[in-house]
Amino acid sequence: MGFPVDLRRCQALGLAGTAFLALGGETAGALPAHDFLAPGSVQAVLGLVGVYFGVVLLIAAWVLLGGVVRGPEPPTPRSLLLVLAVWAAPLLLAPPLFSRDVYSYLAQGAMVDAHIDVYAYGPAQLGGPLADEVAPVWQQTATPYGPVFLVVASVLSALTRGQLPAGLLGMRLIALLGVALMAAALPRLARHSGADPAAALWLGALNPLVLLHLVAGAHNDAIMLGLLGVGLVAARGRWPVLGVVLITLAALVKAPAALGLVAVVALRSRGRGPRAVLRHTATTTTAAAATTVAATAAAGTGYGWIAALKTPVSPHNWSPTSLLGRVTGAALDQLGSGLAPFALPAWHAAGLLVTAALLLFIWLRLRPGPVYALGLSLAAVAVFGPAVRPWYALWGLFLIAAAAPTGSVRTRVAAASAVLALTVLPSGAPADVEQVILAVSGGVLALVVLWQAHQAARPQSPVRERTA
Template sequence: MALPVDLRRCQVLGLAGTASLALGGETAGALPVRDLPAPADVHAALGLVGVYFGLVLLIAAWVLLGRLVRGAEPPTPRELLLVLAVWAAPLLLAPPLFSRDVYSYLAQGAMVDAHMDVYVQGPARLGGPLADEVAPLWQHTGAPYGPVFLAAASALSALTRGELPAGLLGMRALALIGVALMALVLPRLARHSGADPAAALWLGALNPLVLLHLVAGAHNDSVMLGLLGAGLVAALGRHPLPGAVLVTLAALVKAPAVLGLAAVVVLQVRSGRHPAKALATTVPAAVATTVAATAAAGTGYGWIGALETPVSPHNWALSSLLGRATGAVLARFGSDLAPLALPAWHLFGLAGAAAAVAAIWWRLRPGPVYALGLSLAAVAAFGPAIRPWYALWGLFLIAAAAPSTSVRQRVVAVTAVLALATLPSGGAVDGGQLMLAVSGGALAVVVLWQAHQAAGAPALERTA
């Protein structure tokens, strides 16, 4: 496909960004334990600079592409899908980036394959090379994922026989299936919601957070979102039963997707069906799907209790930050209530999320798809744990049904901040690493400025 000149420039700039990300990740990524560099390794330092150099290039390419999407001759969804494929290509064979969660997925899949109770025992019980790759914090923690994902991870473990390179490729392939499904359903959701399909694809599929955390990080959130989007498309197409089944399967990957069942019910009511009949279709379908999927996975119903899986004590969710601050103040004054501060704030956060979700659905003016996106964003924001990729829960559907340009601009700002918030190794930030990251980003800004000057205000600028 021959792309317009300006679109080709965005494609090349984004490709340079993801190529730099992949190359830098070879020494600065979430590498297997045997390949981890020494703290003072110069190659790791250069890799970190390269990763943040690539990050800034990718964000710049995405923002410029957004200008084209808003321009007089916007690219077609097909052209945007080609750009997405080109941008993602260098990341396919890169090491895991920005998180070590993929190693936990592999260990948990091996545990299910070995008939261990993955909801009661942590990867330490498995032992061996796979367990060694899991971060120490999660060695003794049960899996917080549903039976659908664990069944897929178990099948992958059996297929790859516990071999790490093959397992990593398999998990990335599974994540790519989720991303492909997201990209497939976004234009359809946008059309049903009265939004621009091209803008929805740009914001929801070509988003840097998708490339960084769903493709490079291989997070299972892509499978959850792909199934959720497919379920909503089915429900919008007046097929509520398959819609309820697909949304339930999404929730059996990660629990937040269960809110999608409310959208399935509302969509039936809006099409003229009586609320009682809508519930009578959706609830039995969800229950039957849950029973069948849990029985097929063979994991039992421990996933219900696993929803209370503890979070990292250093998590930067709002409720965790307030809990730690309150606990520190109480401890300073010698109060016995200090240990209760963190769980109390977590409860407040969950209550706030429930209140926000109730308020969103009570008003329901934006439409079910947008309301669901706002609800998932509230759950991510007020929950006891937050990671940059959690923002995609709500962002994916907000992209499909955003009612105005101002909403998209806010999403762009949030994306840019979160894209820079995590080290490629998935570890904690120290002063030296922060300086290297800033150096890489600053170098990219200089390169972009020089290219802009050399081009003499390129055509991209005229599309703004």
């Protein structure tokens, strides 16, 4: 008999993991400038070890919960939603973790509130304490986000009057709302796709990446995915136009969600002839265009979001195309070639071509179910785009979780999720050797504790009495 596993124990283990995450983040997270601690300080060292101790505990709880979900008496979706709420609770008041993007969101909201064109200027134009919290690499960068998110950020800025603690809490609550919408949509999409609702919730909502980056990191991808999910639910039901509106709003948070409109057409015209495809394409296009015009007018930010799709990415981004571009550029530079500056743009263009080819293959040749096809498409956009972040994996993962046709697909996606959950430091800053060693130490300590618990739970073999 191995480690005793049931829903209650998984819930408690995951709660311990997120509690350590929150506690460690108090000294090792993406802290405001006035709370920043030197990386080598005792508090920062203990915080970093504690965060990775918590991450490994959370991953272990999630993996064990997956076994319960696949077991003979799987938990109900409602009980899994309770587990999600319990795991997320300690992160509600924790400092930002794994990224400083939330500070950019707040600064951009304040810029809109101050009538500064966020599509022409970076946060440096705002100035003041809030702009100072934005990472230096993004100080002069215009926002890449759509008008719907900017309205949300602007309203939050007005409500909190630029106060940092209130703004951070507000952004986290907004992200939690997005996660709640995701969790509400997953079982419904799974049933429509012939998948197990409990397995969909386990992979798509209780995933460590959701807790680490959408809840703890408060990324606006949560709102994008939440609107996309409920939009697909509405589109396949009795409110197709409402579904188009919601998906368009999701795309006006972050552009990749616009691919959901293709899924709407596929959902509405599936099994019907070319006329139905044309009719639903026209209806979807009209509703999306009207929503776009209305939302952009209401936001008052103009159509600068179209040009913002070309917003530059970090020079140190680790997407495949950016990595190949840097390597090629360095090689050409060593050879003295004048083509070196064109290497990165050329690889980014190649990535876009590969993405387009994959999308055509998925929708025209592979032809899986519309929800699964959308998940694969968003995964391709994330992998071959000019920028890759661990939370971008959630774009495709969310819908793959809802519609994956086999358990083996879920197993591979889950393994990738566990690896990605370990790739970013809680401060969101680039790692050095010392920090990597500390992070590994925290993870190893968690494994030791789990192994000791496993050994303690094993029944002891009876000691045979020696006979004279």
